Amino acid sequence: MNIKKMDIVGRKSYHCDILFRVIDIKGDSHNKIAILYGQDYRLIADAPFEDLVVVNQSERTKKSMQFRSLEEQSLELFRQDIDLLKEKHEYESTGGYTKTLNYFQIPGRVLHLDGDPIYLKKCLTLYEKIGIPVNGIHCNEKEMAAKVGHLMDLYRPDILVITGHDAYSKAKGDIHDINSYRHSKDFVQTVREARKKIPSLDQLVIFAGACQSHFESLIYAGANFASSPSRVNIHALDPVYIVAKISFTPFMERINVWDVLRNTLTGEKGLGGIETRGILRTGMPFNGHVNQVE
Template sequence: MSINLMDIVGRVSYSCDILFRVIDFREQNGQKVAVLYGEDIRLIADAPLEDLIAISPSTRAKIAQEYHSMEEQSLELFRQDVELIKQKQEYQATDGYSKLFNYFQMPGKVLHLDGDPSYLEKCLNVYEKIGVPVTGIHCNEKEMHLKIGQLIDYYRPDILVITGHDSYSKAKGKKSDINAYRHSKYFVQTVIEARKKIPHLDQLVIFAGACQSHFESIIQAGANFASSPYRVNIHALDPVYIVAKVSFTPFMERINVWDVLRNTLTGEKGLGGIETKGVLRTGMPFNIEHHNETD
């Protein structure tokens, strides 16, 4: 069976452990290879055509259901976290429920740059379910550093996500060599450009990276959170759970890094970061009558 663009395939040499989308073909050492994007994992890979096998719709559906269950579990845990935060805020805003204050909340605004339009759409759907205000932009990883300054000026986000696909190649160098990674250096450059605009770590919270990304370089460049400390793959939605936690944590509170990671699908092997303040702000009064009129 021939392999075509946008086919869902597995790599025989890896026991089809990850599902990929075929997004391009190229010549490599006189051999035709396919360029692959992970279907649920933020990994980019090359593979010779003879190593690929098309995945049947039934197998795809089964694996998709497994991932969906994991995603729903993480989403439910996150919703519980947000509800606890809201209850705490309500208690403080009403002086221990002793006063009837009407208050409103302003979660942090997110600007999400993603190298994969399919993943971006998935992420935007989850942001909407959670209630995070977000602007999503599809941008090739290699061009992000050229565009980020203008985008920050225009959208003025509280939280910035810089993600897409990445991978480490042992043939290109040691794990400490950033040139051995597909897109890590571009993530680093984009973080550096963003920090030229807003240097303070708590005025713009940044998540950057994808599968197997060079974690240390991205953090040193100025990111608050990044992937991948153990060079493992990360799930497509992991950046959403991290920045949503930041978005809904009050700006007077510090975020414990473990509290951010525990509801992600990958955990501390794939994600890490530094102590960071939340960006949620509470205000009052909330004019219910006016709000109803504008609805």
């Protein structure tokens, strides 16, 4: 079968339930193995060529439209949440007076490290739509721990996202053993390095993990939110929805974990976390020229 890098394929043994991108090909001409990245899920897998089928454009479009619809629903629910937060905060800031006051808001600055450049681009587009200041860095999962300290010094984030691709492999061992996971160990080490610089869970909010990641280890390493409690796949954009909720919650308020999870595409099976303080700060007066210094 003539399968090439960057082809979009499905696995016959799984009834082509997930679309994958071929990112590497290993083995010889008699035993070729494709390394696969999920198109919409943060999942990494491998499969023999004989288990793969190239998915045609019409089928890809059909599946893609289903996901875009889910994304739009989630984004709309999130926008409603933000509008309610803003109304509540404006009422409290003005003491309930109807007089219009000129005020400005500073959401949390985000540093997003992603092992997948295509997913990173999707996430950056969504951050821009929502209005969150972000620096996005494509970084191989195995290099993140070595680079995170320097990047934190450079960008001084309020929120750190550590994500990419991951997967649990039954062949490697027990589900509770972190060595049975593709990149969970790398994410855990990156969280630990970040916490060496900023130990406080409120001064730096961390989201870490990808599909099927070892949730407990990430939380105990110092992440505020992580994937994946039930070892299920998470959607490529789920980290952005979590970060956005934190970024637009006032810093005097604590965030109920369910409030963060309910408008994500994956929900509590794929995402979880601990009680965390919001990041948003409001000031006044607004003169039309408030910019964050890079």
